[in-house]
Amino acid sequence: MDRIAAARAVFDNDRFASEATGVEIVEVEDRYARCQVTVADRHRNAMGAVMGGVLFTLADLAFAVAANSETLAEGKLHWVSIDSHIAFLTNTRNGILTATARCIRQGRSSCVYSIDVADCEGKVLAVVTTTGMKT
Amino acid sequence: MDRIAAARAVFDNDRFASEATGVEIVEVEDRYARCQVTVADRHRNAMGAVMGGVLFTLADLAFAVAANSETLAEGKLHWVSIDSHIAFLTNTRNGILTATARCIRQGRSSCVYSIDVADCEGKVLAVVTTTGMKT
Amino acid sequence: MDRIAAARAVFDNDRFASEATGVEIVEVEDRYARCQVTVADRHRNAMGAVMGGVLFTLADLAFAVAANSETLAEGKLHWVSIDSHIAFLTNTRNGILTATARCIRQGRSSCVYSIDVADCEGKVLAVVTTTGMKT
């Protein structure tokens, strides 16, 4: 089973991300991941734009995939987010949103990832910094 | 129409919070709101606990209701979150989760709210600080 | 040597907080601390108000004292901040500023503290959430 299939097998169990939100994993490398969601009516806030919780959930899943990238083949998850900061830059109403998670620090018991969420034209909608902890 | 009915009428349109996540508004006062969600399988992450995006979405809706509390009767939303920090303290697998949003600063063009997310025994699962901006 | 004297003995070595910034430890309890600074010209930013770095430094020292409160008597420091979020609510130009650090989660390898910075009338100037890690 290749890496992305392994990631999908594990995170299909993340029912909030995969089912309720519709997030799909599209790329996994060492300490790196990209996830996507196609904006639909179920993602809207009361103003008709994408609800902040969608952007957060998309970024949080990208973090979880990237931070656990090295043990996904064994079906194991060791890292969880303990702390996240999200800055909302702009919003959108349509298209595919992509979260890209990159490691900026990997320690033995803690890690820090930077996650960008962009629309289909590459415009950044949100920047997220997440601190993870080994469980 | 009372205040909570007005809030529900507006935020039923937040389809990600109200439908995908199942958040319900249970109290609205001036610059204060409480929202709840009952944990179900759709809220789980790959470890079987509540996904971080659920806690964030619940807190973000409580912020939106509280920050807009003064104009909900007119069906108007002026305040959006531009920035949020969430610290995850512990997790749970069952029960009703409650987010309580309180204003800690209200300016003319920006505001800051503190939102606690607790389980049904009052144990705090996450603390959120959200900065809002008037649109 | 009492607890506050032990704390001062350790943190006198924090030369940035104690000398450059002039922070003084005024209370130490289990997982709780209060620190103060008296606003002077050296604390001003280019607008004449208190520079954000002063409020941050004051809060960060209060965190360090509180998080290490249990081992200060032995002169040991085990906890460091790995992540902080500060929201600036208002500013001031004079008086004594007080940071109060309270534990909101204490785990074996990580902790979360909430720190308020207030002026001498009790008006909150900044709220800080800090995640600590055991070294």
Next chain:
Amino acid sequence: MDRIAAARAVFDNDRFASEATGVEIVEVEDRYARCQVTVADRHRNAMGAVMGGVLFTLADLAFAVAANSETLAEGKLHWVSIDSHIAFLTNTRNGILTATARCIRQGRSSCVYSIDVADCEGKVLAVVTTTGMKT
């Protein structure tokens, strides 16, 4: 007077950054700035490393210079930070520290900057996200 001289003339009045902390402005472009500090004993925390408040102050000044870059020639400051998140990645004991502030969103009344703090070998010590507001 060139741009960097204008920036220095304004921010010499930031006495906490320029005097107490010893921060120097080394580059200013549109919505971009670099500031430096040379680590000395006055910057140490109780463990002998650089105190978190030094990294924060350095980053906060870089933000202030960058965010106000367009009006520094007139000696005017319109933008202040209302909210900052700092993740501490690693620490150092010596050398020159550089904070580089880049705009990631510029709106009419709010802005978001990303600021990296690196040591003299380019290793990143802290990543900061700051939301600014027009006063």
